Amino acid sequence: MARIPKLISGLKTLMLLLATGGSSATVSAQPAAVIGETTITYQALEQHVKGQLIRLEQERYEILRAGLYELIGDQLIALAAEAKDQTPEQFLADEVETKAAQPDSAQIQEVYNSNKKHFAKTPIDEAIQEVTEYLVGQSKQRRYREVLAALEEQHAPRVNLRPPVLEVGTGGRPSLGDASAPITLIEFSDYECHYCKTAEPVIREVLETYGDKVHFVYRDYPLDFHANARPASQAAHCAEQQGQFWAYHEKLMASEDLHQEQYQAIADEVGLDRAKFDACLTSEDFSEAIDRDIADGEAVGVSGTPAFFINGRMLSGSQPFARFKELIDEELERIAGE
Template identity: 35%
Template sequence: MSSPDSAISQKQIEEAFSETTSLQTGLAEDEMKERLRLDLENQIKIKTFQTRLQELRNRTGIEIYLSEPEPPLIRISDEGPSSGSPSSPVTIVEFSDFQCPFCKRASETVRELARLYDGKVRIVFKHFPLSNHPDAFKAAQASVCADEKGKFWEYHDRLFNSQNLSDESLRKIAADIGLETKDFNACLESSRSKEQVMKNIQEGRKIGIQGTPFFTINGRPVRGAQDISEFRRIIDRQLAGER
């Protein structure tokens, strides 16, 4: 049952549903709206908890000397399409699915983080298409092909903004951004693009990923489309030299 603080209105659910219409293939409308409601409630609960905790500290003058316990670090390769300098002090590894509405929302958060921490954060993308998203695997393959031609991020943005992830649409997006049709089509049907996606999926499974989006920030896990404040909290600690 939702607490009063975390209750989500039907209007909020409908607005979130409307924003993610293009990514709902494979899910019944009721199921999609329930997932959106739970995700929105979780974000509010986290924000409310953090706000009230800070208010309590300010009101009582409590000083905390113990460090907050950190979850175990996750060791994962930083191979994959990336933006930002390899020498950046913070690396965010993102496991995502192009047909996942929460991943689309998270991609906007990641874009904002890259802007806020320009020169300090590197973003690495890995594929984790979910089995209940019928167009996600092929879309991931298509982005691998775009990456081979140095156009991953442009293709990535087009996929998340597309109203259609059909095979025809994947090829049209490729042509629209200037990819040579013959080469792209050959890559899309090749085993190498499939193998690259499967490699990422296997990496994700080894560290226990079951849903998307999933992130590591210098090895620290962040699950789901969290509010940007949670990402900033971890990034700021890393930049301050905490380990």
């Protein structure tokens, strides 16, 4: 148990050295701990917790980014209010409170009907009031975003905060698009993961929208607690062996029931040689490749699925198309300005 406080202390020291400008060579050379004749260097320590440190840095960036956009929003509102000789509160009252669309009775009833179980023990008058307040709040948020978007377009704030960028290899895995495309989108995924399945149509929309600007790479990251994820990855590799990875992948992702008979049924659907496929399915031919994908994912901070990297910028979890668009557009703009 004593090693946990020491490890935390070592991490604090490491982060302090990094934050105060200590060179990586100096940090790496310093001992984090000494046991007898054995020295544990900061280089060894940092390598041991590399994935955690990457996630920590990504979390730090997300916090800074959210805070920065709050401050930008406050400043834009202040400028707009000043131009109208108003306080920010007066400006928001005029532009958001007054102009936000009010829900009509049909909208209120629709939301109430869709959530009757939630309101089972609530008097109907209170339930309707709660639904109304919810819809009004949603409307005000939408109006606030519209106002901010217009002000951002007017003032064009320059954002210098840069995200962490990681070196993420493609691992020679199946891909779509030209490898020389300006955007490389890498996904670490799991065939048994619900959120990975919901991400599929979003990825298709990204590829349809950006065409030859995006090179998409799929990498395996079967989670330990998904018993069928690794066998499913093996099956996909077996399909890849016969040049049918993407056709097989699409049907596998759409399948809710993963087992050997299903893998074989999909193999028949996409026209695989069943004898070769069945022999491959029971082999360990691709175990090393799957392990390599997992190790590469862990090395860049992947801890769950799906995990995406857009030109090395991490995007975790099932995200809406708008979030992919935001990051891809930022990268295209950055590349155009180089």
